[in-house]
Amino acid sequence: MLARVEELAQAPMIDFFQATSLWAKETQDLGQDLEILQFWLRDGIVSRLLGEDVPGPGAAREDPFAGRFHEVPIDYMFTVHQHIDQALRHLRGNANRQLTLEGVCLIIKDLVYGEGSWYSIPGGWQDLPLQSW
Numbered sequence: 001m002l003a004r005v006e007e008l009a010q011a012p013m014i015d016f017f018q019a020t021s022l023w024a025k026e027t028q029d030l031g032q033d034l035e036i037l038q039f040w041l042r043d044g045i046v047s048r049l050l051g052e053d054v055p056g057p058g059a060a061r062e063d064p065f066a067g068r069f070h071e072v073p074i075d076y077m078f079t080v081h082q083h084i085d086q087a088l089r090h091l092r093g094n095a096n097r098q099l100t101l102e103g104v105c106l107i108i109k110d111l112v113y114g115e116g117s118w119y120s121i122p123g124g125w126q127d128l129p130l131q132s133w
Contacts, residue, residue, distance in 0.1 A: 009109045016102075038085065084104055
C-alpha cells in the first residue's frame, strides 16, 4: 500500500485525481488503508522523537519513504497525523470516500515533496514545448 502512496505522491496533479478515484473504488476497506497510513506515520514520529540513530519506519521492510522522515519538520508530521485522524472520523460518518482519500494523499504529497510538487503537467513546466507564433 505504501508503494501506491508513493506513486500518488510522485504523480503529476493531472494523474493524481484519477489514481485516487481508482483506489477509492478498488479497495474494500478504505478505513483500514487510512489506519495503516496512520500507524506508518506514528512509526516515523516515534523514530524522530527517539533520535536520528534509530531507523525509521520501513528500515526492515520495503518502504519507498524510508529515510525521508528525518527531512520533515516534526510539527508538520503531527499535523499530517491529525489530518489522517480527522479523515478517519469523516469516513466513519459516511463521508465521500474519494474526497477523503484525495485529502489524505494531498497532505502526504506535501509532507514528502512540498507544495512545489503540485505540477499539473507530467515533468513540470520544463517539458512544455515552446512555440513561436
